[in-house]
Amino acid sequence: MIEPIVVVSNIIDGLLMGLLYSLVALGLSLIFGLMDIINFAHGDFVMIGAYLAWILAMNFMVDPSVTALITVPLFFVIGLAVYKAVIEPILGAEPLIQIAVTVGLGFVLQNIALAIFHAEPRSYPAPALNFGINVGPITLTAAKLVAAAVSLASLLLIHYMLTRTKFGLAIRATSANRMVAPLMGINVGKVYAVVFGLGIALTALGAALYMSWGQVNPYLGASFSLLSWVIVAMGGLGGVVGVLASGLIVGVLEALGSTFITPSARMAVVYLAFFLLLWFRPRGLFARR
Amino acid sequence: MAEPILQVRNLVKRFGGVVAVNNISFEVREGEIMGLIGPNGAGKTTTFNCITGIYTPDEGRIYFMGEDITGLPPHKIALKGIARTWQKTRPFKKMTVLEAVAVGALLRTSNVDKAMRKAEEILKFIGFPEEKINALGKDITLMDHKMVDLARAIATEPKLLLLDEVAAGLRPHEMDRLADVLRKINSEKRITMIVVEHVMRFVMGLSERIVVMHEGQKIAEGRPEEIANNPKVIEAYLGTKPV
Amino acid sequence: MGLGTRRNLIVLAIIVAVLAIIPFALGFNQYYILLAATSLIFAVFVIAWNIIGGYAGQLDLAPMAYIGVGGIVTAELLKYYGITPWVGMFIGAGASMALAAAVGYPTFRFGIKEVWYALLTASLVVILNNITHLPQVLGSFDHYLPAKTGWYYLIFYRYQNIYYVILGLFVATVLINLLISNSKTGYYLRAIREDELAAEALGIDVRKYKLKALLTYAGILGFTGYLYIVLQGTYSYQTFNSPTSLSIAIMGIVGGLGSIAGAFTSAMFLKTVEEYLRGTIGATIPGLYLLIYGILLIIVGIFKPEGIAALFNWVKKKVGFENRGM
Numbered sequence: 001m002i003e004p005i006v007v008v009s010n011i012i013d014g015l016l017m018g019l020l021y022s023l024v025a026l027g028l029s030l031i032f033g034l035m036d037i038i039n040f041a042h043g044d045f046v047m048i049g050a051y052l053a054w055i056l057a058m059n060f061m062v063d064p065s066v067t068a069l070i071t072v073p074l075f076f077v078i079g080l081a082v083y084k085a086v087i088e089p090i091l092g093a094e095p096l097i098q099i100a101v102t103v104g105l106g107f108v109l110q111n112i113a114l115a116i117f118h119a120e121p122r123s124y125p126a127p128a129l130n131f132g133i134n135v136g137p138i139t140l141t142a143a144k145l146v147a148a149a150v151s152l153a154s155l156l157l158i159h160y161m162l163t164r165t166k167f168g169l170a171i172r173a174t175s176a177n178r179m180v181a182p183l184m185g186i187n188v189g190k191v192y193a194v195v196f197g198l199g200i201a202l203t204a205l206g207a208a209l210y211m212s213w214g215q216v217n218p219y220l221g222a223s224f225s226l227l228s229w230v231i232v233a234m235g236g237l238g239g240v241v242g243v244l245a246s247g248l249i250v251g252v253l254e255a256l257g258s259t260f261i262t263p264s265a266r267m268a269v270v271y272l273a274f275f276l277l278l279w280f281r282p283r284g285l286f287a288r289r
Numbered sequence: 290m291a292e293p294i295l296q297v298r299n300l301v302k303r304f305g306g307v308v309a310v311n312n313i314s315f316e317v318r319e320g321e322i323m324g325l326i327g328p329n330g331a332g333k334t335t336t337f338n339c340i341t342g343i344y345t346p347d348e349g350r351i352y353f354m355g356e357d358i359t360g361l362p363p364h365k366i367a368l369k370g371i372a373r374t375w376q377k378t379r380p381f382k383k384m385t386v387l388e389a390v391a392v393g394a395l396l397r398t399s400n401v402d403k404a405m406r407k408a409e410e411i412l413k414f415i416g417f418p419e420e421k422i423n424a425l426g427k428d429i430t431l432m433d434h435k436m437v438d439l440a441r442a443i444a445t446e447p448k449l450l451l452l453d454e455v456a457a458g459l460r461p462h463e464m465d466r467l468a469d470v471l472r473k474i475n476s477e478k479r480i481t482m483i484v485v486e487h488v489m490r491f492v493m494g495l496s497e498r499i500v501v502m503h504e505g506q507k508i509a510e511g512r513p514e515e516i517a518n519n520p521k522v523i524e525a526y527l528g529t530k531p532v
Numbered sequence: 533m534g535l536g537t538r539r540n541l542i543v544l545a546i547i548v549a550v551l552a553i554i555p556f557a558l559g560f561n562q563y564y565i566l567l568a569a570t571s572l573i574f575a576v577f578v579i580a581w582n583i584i585g586g587y588a589g590q591l592d593l594a595p596m597a598y599i600g601v602g603g604i605v606t607a608e609l610l611k612y613y614g615i616t617p618w619v620g621m622f623i624g625a626g627a628s629m630a631l632a633a634a635v636g637y638p639t640f641r642f643g644i645k646e647v648w649y650a651l652l653t654a655s656l657v658v659i660l661n662n663i664t665h666l667p668q669v670l671g672s673f674d675h676y677l678p679a680k681t682g683w684y685y686l687i688f689y690r691y692q693n694i695y696y697v698i699l700g701l702f703v704a705t706v707l708i709n710l711l712i713s714n715s716k717t718g719y720y721l722r723a724i725r726e727d728e729l730a731a732e733a734l735g736i737d738v739r740k741y742k743l744k745a746l747l748t749y750a751g752i753l754g755f756t757g758y759l760y761i762v763l764q765g766t767y768s769y770q771t772f773n774s775p776t777s778l779s780i781a782i783m784g785i786v787g788g789l790g791s792i793a794g795a796f797t798s799a800m801f802l803k804t805v806e807e808y809l810r811g812t813i814g815a816t817i818p819g820l821y822l823l824i825y826g827i828l829l830i831i832v833g834i835f836k837p838e839g840i841a842a843l844f845n846w847v848k849k850k851v852g853f854e855n856r857g858m
Contacts, residue, residue, distance in 0.1 A: 038647045089834045095646040096591050097833045100785045103778060104829025111819030111826065119818070218819070222774060226658065229651050261666070268662035271655035278648055279638045341733060367735030379730035381723055383790075392723045395716045396735035404716075426726075445735055 002259060009138045010255045016140070016148040018251020022244045023151040024206040024224055025231035026158060027199025029243050032232060034175045035192050037087055038098040041106035043224030045200050048109055049075060049207030050216035054122050057211065063128040064211035065146060071204040079200030083193045091192075106221060113218040121215035130213050143212035150209055154202070159240035171195060223267065230274045294319040294449055294481050295340070295371075300349035302335050309335040311505035312349070317449065322475055322482045324496030324513070326489070328526055331502040333485045334376060337451050341373050342366040353449070367396065372447035376454040376485075378434040382427040386412065386437050389426060393444030404444075411440045414477075415470050432463050436470075443474060450474070450482045456491045464488065468495050493517065501525070544706055547796070551699055555692040565691040567811075570763055571803040572698050573756060578783045578799040579705050579792055580752040585781060586790035587718060588745040589725025590645065594635075594653035595753055596777035597660050602628040602754025603761040604670075604771065610685065611678055617686045617758050628754025629747050636746040640739040645728070654774065661772035674766040687762055698759055705752055709792050712748070721745055722790065775822065779806075782825055786832050788841025798840050802828075 028042045049071055056067040086105055090098050129143035162168035174181040174191050181188055203224075207216075231250055235242030250270055257269030293316040302310040310332040317323050325333050338344045340351055342363040351359045358366055372393075381389040390408035391401065398404055412422055417436050421429060426437070435455060442450060452471070456464045468491060474480055486492035492499065493513045501509040501516060503525040509516055516522055551572065558564040577595055584592045602624035609615040609623060635656060644652060664670040681687050688694055712718045720741050723731040732738050761767045779802075787798030806821035813820060832839055 040650075086830060086834070093833070093837070095650075096589065096785070096789075097837050099591055099647065099650050100782070100829050101833035103782065104826040104833065107775075107778075107822045107826030107829070109826075111823035114819040115817045115823070226651065226655055229647075230655075233648065233651070264665050265662045268659045271659045274655055275635075275652060278644050278652060279642050343729070343733075362737075363729075363732040364735050364737045367733055373733055375730065379727045381726035381730070383726060384722060388719065389723075392719050392731070392736075393734050395719055399716045401714060401716060401719065404719075441734060 005137050007259055009140075010259045011252055012138065012140065013144065014251040014253075014255025015248055016144040016251070017254065018248035019148040019151040019155075019244075020206055020209060020247075021224075021227055021231060021250055022247025023154055023209075024203055025228040025235075025247055026155060026240060026243045027202040028228045029232045029235065030171070030195050031199045034171060034195050035087075035091060035178075037091065037196075038095055038102065039087075040099055040102040040225055041109060041221070042199070042203065042228050043226070044106040044109040044221030045075065045079075045203040046207045046210070046224040047113060047216060047218065047221035049204035050211050050214070050220060051113055051117060051122070052204070053208040053211040054124060054216060057124045061126075064124050065129065065143070065150075065209050067211075068205050068208035071208055072201045075204035076197040076201040079197035080193055082200065083196040087196060088189075088192075106225070110218045110221060117218065119217060121217045123213075123215040124211060127212050141213055143209075147209035147212065151206070154205060155240050155244055162239060167191075167194075226267075227270065230270060230277075233274065234277060292319055293317060294354055295483075296350075296352040297336070297340070298350045298352070300336065300339055300351065301347045302332075302339055302344055303347050308505050310339065310346075313502065313505070313507050314349075315500045315507060315510065317481060317483060318498075319448075319481055320475075320479065321498060322471070322484060322496050324492040324499035325483055325485045325502065326487075326492055326499060326516075327502035327508075329487075330504075332505040333502055334453055335505075336502070337373065337453055337483075337485060340366075341371060341451065367445055367447075370446070370448040371451065372442035372445045372449070373451040374435070374438045374442050374453055374455055376457065378431070378438050380426040380429075380434050380437065382425065384426055385423050386417070386426065386429065386433070387422045389437055390440045390444050393441040396445045408440070408444055411444050412436075415440055415443070415474070416466075431458055435459065435467065439470070439474075443478065443480070447480060450480050452482060452484045452486075454485055454487055456486060456488045464491050471495060540710060543793075544703070544710075548699065548703055551702070552696075555695055560690070560692060562691055565695055566763065567804065567807050569691055569695040569698055570807055571800050572695065572702055573760055573763060574780065574783065574803040575796050575799040576698065576702050576705050576756050577753060577780045578787065578795045579702075579709055580749050580756075581780055581784045582709060582787075582790065582792060582795045583712060583721075583752075584745045584749040585784045586788075586795070587712065587721040587725065588742055589721075589789070590742060590746070591650040591781065592653045592746070592749070593650050593777055593781050594656045595780040596771065596773055597653075597656045598628040598632060598750040598753035599757040599760055600660060600664075600767075600771040601631050601757070603757025603759075604664075604767050605754075606758035607675070607677060607761050607767055611675075616684050618684075621755050621758050624757055625751045625755035628750045628757070632746050632750035633743070636743050640742045640746075654777075657772050657774050657777045661769050661774075664772060665769035670767075670769050672769070674768045676766055677762065686758065694759060694762055698756075701756055701759070706792060706796075708748065708752065712745075713790075713792070717741065717744060725790075779822070779825060782829055786825075786828055786839050788839030788844075791839070791841030791844070793844055794839050794841035797844075 024046055028039060031037055031039055052071050053064040053067045056070060057064040086101060090101050127143060129146055131142050132139040133142050133145065162171060170186045170191055173184060174186055174188055178188055227250060231243060231246040234246035234249065253270050253273050254266045257266035261269065295317040298314050300310050300313045301308065313336065327333055335344065339346045342361050345360045350357055353369055353371060358369060387405060387408050390412055391404040394404035394407040409422065415436055417440060421433060456467060459467065471482065475482055484492055484495060496513060499511065499513055499516045500507055501522050508521050508525060509519045554568050555565050558568065577599065581592065581595055584590050605627040606617050606620035606624035609620040610617055639649065639652060665672065677687055678685060681689055686694065686697065720736050723734065723736060724738055724741060728738055783799045783802050784795055786802065787794030802825065809821045836842055
């Protein structure tokens with residue numbers, strides 16, 4: 001019999017993780033919603049970001065989460081470069097070609113990481129935030145609380161950016177109609193590049209936060225990619241709120257699978273839910289424009 | 290007087306709060322060419338999509354040769370004998386012209402050789418340039434696409450053919466050629482047609498009878514010359530942008 | 533038309549003849565024959581994938597799900613009930629087809645395609661991996677085939693026998709592909725790949741034909757699964773391996789969608805290079821072949837979406853062959 005307190009504490013843990021997933025998935029959702037690019041390598045940027053955070057943390061002996069100050073701007077630039085080199089040529093291509101190219105990109109990133117770092121998992125040995133905080137009978141990891149708080153703050157910031165700023169308006173206008181946007185004086189190419197850069201920058205933030213307690217191996221990206229897509233499928237392209245809600249659901253599902261079955265089956269629970277979701281949501285909901 | 294081959298009764302189709310087709314009824318007689326016209330957004334294509342099963346109507350019934358076909362999926366409706374062409378052509382880009390038309394012909398036979406021969410015959414019948422029948426869909430002109438679209442539809446051996454803005458984007462002499470082909474299909478293959486059209490000259494010359502739609506409703510029905518002088522029709526067209 | 537032009541059959545006969553002498557040419561070196569058998573079995577997988585991916589245009593990323601289910605069912609039947617794989621492989625194929633039907637029917641019924649189909653099939657592999665990892669199913673350890681040899685078990689001391697069995701399956705798979713390609717089903721699948729809505733309006737029951745393609749593909753993979761396990765030596769939850777699954781789809785794309793010759797060439801070439809690299813510098817740079825796959829995919833996707841098949845067409849045009857058929 002599983003103790004109720006364990007269940008509750010695992011669900012809270014799942015909610016915290018869910019916020020982090022939302023942060024990572026938001027970039028994917030923005031990119032897919034704006035430019036119809038199917039990026040299967042999204043999670044692999046999380047993986048690269050995690051290695052980078054780990055190296056910086058080891059060199060400067062700081063908590064990995066702090067390294068976001070360096071990795072986030074750097075990943076924005078990397079995102080721009082990847083956009084120019086790989087994404088721009090496949091804008092408007094068949095979905096199959098887009099998937100093939102981004103799967104290829106993922107393989108490249110994974111195996112560069114494998115060649116440099118090898119398969120064994122890496123983690124920061126002396127994290128500053130990896131201690132427990134007792135809330136009544138429940139113990140929460142400080143690092144996860146910080147990660148969840150920063151994720152939530154970032155999500156709200158981006159929500160504000162999308163709804164209240166001129167650039168956010170340009171993004172939404174281009175998402176709604178990319179033929180008309182240029183007539184309104186919007187430089188579509190620039191909006192695309194910046195949003196892709198932003199999406200990749202968010203993966204670096206998620207990765208740095210995650211490394212405060214997590215481990216990275218070259219295959220970390222695959223699960224982040226699939227999870228992000230599940231969240232996008234669930235939340236639709238409706239914006240930050242949809243992504244946030246779906247991220248929390250995924251986090252909780254994962255926690256429940258882990259608690260009631262076994263930790264190694266947690267992904268199966270999420271993906272089974274994904275199957276049911278795709279099957280039973282009305283047909284047109286996921287239709288691409 | 291010929292029997293109605295198609296009866297549309299009180300058809301309604303809504304999208305969210307918008308009523309695209311609002312309680313429309315009309316009949317198509319066997320053997321005729323009927324025009325369906327109206328300004329942009331009148332609901333013509335939506336009506337087509339309801340008849341061909343792409344949309345399920347919210348209300349109303351559609352009868353084809355006396356049989357209720359409301360809500361059947363598109364492939365079953367095609368099997369019953371209703372074919373269509375598309376406003377924006379939907380070519381099979383990586384198949385040759387001949388193969389694309391053979392796909393249509395395969396509805397009535399499982400023999401690929403037979404389907405190929407029939408495709409060749411139909412392409413010849415509509416006057417498709419013979420040297421281009423082995424060209425890939427991505428390599429041919431818009432006029433060719435319209436002809437392939439038409440040939441593909443005829444190859445399914447329909448009794449009723451729905452043409453959605455088939456003349457759009459064509460040059461005047463191409464339109465004349467197309468009108469001749471359609472008349473030939475109508476008379477020699479005995480295929481009844483509904484022609485949705487924006488180009489007035491084209492539809493007026495081709496149709497025996499015209500139904501006019503405006504904002505989802507039928508506002509007039511009659512012979513072309515009656516329609517041309519109908520004040521309601523003139524108002525509908527002038528009220529929006531005349532074409 | 534049946535199997536298509538006579539030229540196709542002659543080309544196939546020549547390829548089979550060349551493949552048949554490979555064990556002799558390799559001087560029966562067991563390592564090389566195992567390598568050749570592995571490449572050939574991947575050619576079977578990729579040519580089967582061509583039915584769903586190439587003809588029907590559905591980016592199926594679940595080949596290892598069907599290979600694993602079919603292979604493990606056959607292996608377990610042999611291990612625990614002594615049922616010969618000659619029978620078990622049919623049951624394995626049936627199990628894979630049942631799985632494909634259970635997944636495919638609702639998936640096609642609800643019109644799931646493109647990225648969502650790819651994601652769904654990718655997650656199917658992960659789900660099976662996680663489920664078979666449970667202690668009640670396969671658990672965490674490797675399972676071995678019975679330590680017996682002979683035709684009854686399809687397990688041999690030497691690899692040439694299994695190589696020839698795989699060659700037989702290869703021929704069957706190519707013939708099935710040719711039959712489909714030149715039949716009504718093949719034309720319908722290609723029409724569906726080109727434009728589902730237009731296909732449906734021409735009277736094509738899109739769901740039915742997609743499901744037909746999926747079941748054929750899953751059946752071939754399920755049937756072949758046991759031979760894959762024989763070559764691997766063991767099976768476990770890790771048989772449901774996502775990168776391997778992806779790599780089969782990748783070989784199909786690199787080969788050129790809908791091209792049997794392209795699928796064959798790309799599988800034989802990539803798999804041989806992969807195994808060679810794994811055997812030589814695999815210890816120092818373990819993922820080099822996957823890195824190469826990745827780069828190839830990006831190049832093919834951006835510059836030459838027609839894949840290796842485009843190269844063949846170019847050669848055919850040069851030597852004046854007709855540009856159709858195989």
